[in-house]
Amino acid sequence: MVRYIALKGLYDLEKTIGSGGFAKVKLATHIATGEKVAIKIMDKISLGDDLPRVKLEVQALKTLLHQHICRLYQVIETDSHYFMVIEYCSGGELFDHIGIEKNRLSETESRKFFRQIVSAVAYLHSLGYAHRDLKPENVLLDREENLKLIDFGLCAKPKNGIDSHLQTSCGSPTYAAPELILGKKYLGSEVDIWSMGVLLYALLCGFLPFDDNSIENLYRKILSGKYDEPSWLSSSSKRLIRAMLQIDPKKRITIQELCNHPWITAGFLNPVSFVHKTNFEKDDDVLSTMSAICGEHASDIWRKLVKSDRTDYRTATYLLLLDRKLRGLSLRIS
Numbered sequence: 001m002v003r004y005i006a007l008k009g010l011y012d013l014e015k016t017i018g019s020g021g022f023a024k025v026k027l028a029t030h031i032a033t034g035e036k037v038a039i040k041i042m043d044k045i046s047l048g049d050d051l052p053r054v055k056l057e058v059q060a061l062k063t064l065l066h067q068h069i070c071r072l073y074q075v076i077e078t079d080s081h082y083f084m085v086i087e088y089c090s091g092g093e094l095f096d097h098i099g100i101e102k103n104r105l106s107e108t109e110s111r112k113f114f115r116q117i118v119s120a121v122a123y124l125h126s127l128g129y130a131h132r133d134l135k136p137e138n139v140l141l142d143r144e145e146n147l148k149l150i151d152f153g154l155c156a157k158p159k160n161g162i163d164s165h166l167q168t169s170c171g172s173p174t175y176a177a178p179e180l181i182l183g184k185k186y187l188g189s190e191v192d193i194w195s196m197g198v199l200l201y202a203l204l205c206g207f208l209p210f211d212d213n214s215i216e217n218l219y220r221k222i223l224s225g226k227y228d229e230p231s232w233l234s235s236s237s238k239r240l241i242r243a244m245l246q247i248d249p250k251k252r253i254t255i256q257e258l259c260n261h262p263w264i265t266a267g268f269l270n271p272v273s274f275v276h277k278t279n280f281e282k283d284d285d286v287l288s289t290m291s292a293i294c295g296e297h298a299s300d301i302w303r304k305l306v307k308s309d310r311t312d313y314r315t316a317t318y319l320l321l322l323d324r325k326l327r328g329l330s331l332r333i334s
């Protein structure tokens with residue numbers, strides 16, 4: 001096991017839980033609390049000119065504080081590596097949860113998960129971000145089967161707001177909107193709606209609306225906007241999917257309309273909403289646990305936390321203890 005000096009005494013690295021592109025993600029233990037975390041390890045050499053994407057993702061994750069967006073606890077930068085310490089999702093990928101035998105979810109279960117995705121994306125858009133790479137691999141579950149959105153390496157925050165046009169073609173073609181694969185100028189919010197339509201279709205049907213081994217056939221299918229509507233889809237499901245998989249982005253349902261759509265609210269008391277948890281909430285139990293260990297006064301710990309850039313070990317310890325408390329566990333610290 002290669003040892004990273006930068007993590008010594010802070011995190012114990014365990015198995016690799018995945019890798020993609022220029023990053024390797026390892027399971028690790030946050031030594032002070034014993035909590036599991038995921039550490040995304042990137043070496044600067046192989047990052048090459050993708051380096052700005054790391055800064056973008058770190059900035060996005062520091063800003064985005066939402067119960068269905070994976071939490072960033074700490075960032076460690078050395079001459080050779082970036083380490084992003086992120087909330088661990090022990091439930092794995094949402095689509096693995098669907099399982100092979102069932103391969104699709106009931107409308108009720110799909111709605112439970114899809115509302116969480118809509119809440120996260122509505123929150124993202126409200127802060128001027130677009131994810132631009134919404135796909136099953138980027139939708140994970142934590143131990144309580146809460147949905148967590150991940151991988152903000154492609155997310156964009158156009159300088160003059162979410163409704164200014166983007167041009168970069170990115171993300172995976174299977175989930176990409178027609179305007180994106182045509183290389184047209186597009187709105188991040190509109191391409192995210194299309195990708196969510198593909199996700200909803202996959203949840204309800206167990207297969208993809210547009211799929212083909214050859215890229216040009218795949219493109220042709222996407223640009224046609226034609227897909228099968230299996231017999232088990234309710235008319236309400238069909239209507240919502242049609243509203244999201246509109247080829248013309250201007251005819252596509254907006255995120256606000258989506259939050260209030262009858263399919264989304266069916267069986268629930270209220271439309272999808274999100275809480276602007278933009279800053280830290282102060283928790284005295286967590287602070288007193290930390291002060292019992294490091295000997296500092298709770299008020300000093302809090303002052304340093306608020307002043308910090310919120311990505312140091314102290315912040316990680318605070319947030320992990322807060323998670324433990326919110327899960328009703330004891331605030332033990334080793």
Ligand SMILES: CN(C)C[C@H]1CC[C@H](N2C(=O)N(C)Cc3cnc4ccc(-c5cc(Cl)c(O)c(Cl)c5)nc4c32)CC1
Binds near residue numbers: 088090092151
């Ligand atoms: C296909 N991708 C480009 C990489 C893949 C790496 C493994 C990862 N994973 C998995 O695939 N499990 C099945 C286990 C697992 C458990 N917890 C995780 C917690 C966080 C993340 C994570 C990964 C990346 Cl690349 C991020 O940017 C963020 Cl913000 C978060 N990935 C996790 C993760 C999913 C993505």
